[in-house]
Amino acid sequence: MSKVMTMKEAIERYVHDGDFIFIGGYICRTPFSAIHEIIRQGKKDLTITRSNAADDFDMMIGAGVVKRFISTFLSLGVYGLGRCFRRSLEKGIPHKIEIEEYTNLSLPMMLLAGALGIPFIPVKDMVGSDLLNVRSFMGQNKYKLIDSPFDGSPVLLVPALNPDLAIIHVQQADEEGNAQVWGIEGDCKVGANASKKVIISCERLVSREVIGKDPSRTIVADFNVVAVVEEPFGAHPGYTPGFYDVDFAFGSMYQQASNSVEGFKEFLEEWVYGVEDRTAYIQHYIERFGYAQFKNLQADFDYSFPVSYAY
């Protein structure tokens, strides 16, 4: 059964106010098109999570769709700090989000626990730091410190996470949702498999036969997927290996714009509210910056050797 639909339909149908959502990506394969659609549809009170957030989560916080953030990090890296994130926590603009803080070890491990169907998982980080001294909406359940039942040594336990929904962007998927990636994965596989439902956004829709030619690349199997959206250029201004590069100029433009509330609003007007979908977004990009700049983002080709699974 085909689960192919538009991003508008997928977000309308499967993102509900108050949902807990894992949104994958690591500059690499950020599902920006889905994020813009969530903002356009004015979803609210979302709890969002993933390791190492950047301009994507900053924009959602600035747009006011986020209530809670299970976080490890939010920065725009080389462009600068996340201004919407800072305005929210420092000044309550547009409102102060609640933030529960972990690390790039403990959070993926919590998603792994969720994916494995176990209630909690021991981790070796966070001890001795002030991360143990701050608790937000997870309260006493942020972590537990116990003596190991095996040897009595101190062990930190963190709870499993099972988001209502995961949204990830991948290179290719079939129409039922078998999803394949290559390149930096971040926490996409554990995040998607920990979640109750998955929306797959992909650069290209391929047949089940193509998936079967290299099945080791599949990180999400079809049964948990509720929607598949073919969304070329869907991770821009992030990148997708083999498809297009990071758009440094655009990333920097966002950082500059988001330095002020007004600039941020203008950015949203132009790039989110002002375009109805990703196709219109690409069109606007080409009109604004020229086809040469768009073309320049496209990746070179340097194919790997084909693999054979035959016996």
Added chain:
Amino acid sequence: MSEQTTDYIKPELMACCGAREIRDGDLVIVGTGFPTVAANIAKHIHAPRARLMQESGVYDAQPKRPALSVGDPCLNPGAAMIGSLVDIMGMFLQAGKVDVGFLSGSQVDKYGNINTTVIGDYHQPKSRLPGSGGANPIGLLARRILIIALHDRRRLAERVDFITTPGYIDGPGSREKWGLPGDCGPEVIITNKGVMRFDAETKEAYLASYHPGNTVEEILENTPWDLKVADDVHETEPPTSEELRVIREVLDPMRMITIYLKRGYV
């Protein structure tokens, strides 16, 4: 060492200081930005069998330009392995396989504790910083920690406002209390003015060398604790012409390292 030169910029010197801490065969996990360049110099000069990894899932990348983040596209083609956070942070780092962690810190204190979370009160922040990312587990679980920081009374502290990444925490015995091996922890703080190392007994950072053009007096003035000075304190060895050649011709022909001049690495 090959011949020395005075024709270099501070970020190049700092990168070389970092590179010299890396030994052949080390497994090195590098944080965002600066550390990647430094660690790659080591690979090209004296530690060809050192292997670098990024938390995002990359092992032994072969970048054609300096990686600007741990998720940079240039880390993908040519890497020996690309997996996930669970692979690198769990299977490699948490499992105890990583020798060196290379971090930069917004605020660093005399015990090598790093703050990348908040300046001021946590709940009413004066300045909200990004958070831990991979820094906390790297600081706790890699054996030797190298820290890059800016040298002034704001970036260095007697005690950080928030311990995001523990160094020696409250001093001798603190890491052991949390079940962490005592012989691991911060090894060096490389600043834009000098190099600090950690006293084996007190676990406090002391001044080991001052960079050419900087003085011990200037460093003491810009350090907000009673910084001890090594008996054999000396001038930092400037970059060799070979180190500079590697930086400029191999690792960073576009001279992206100059962005660190604007960030105060002068």
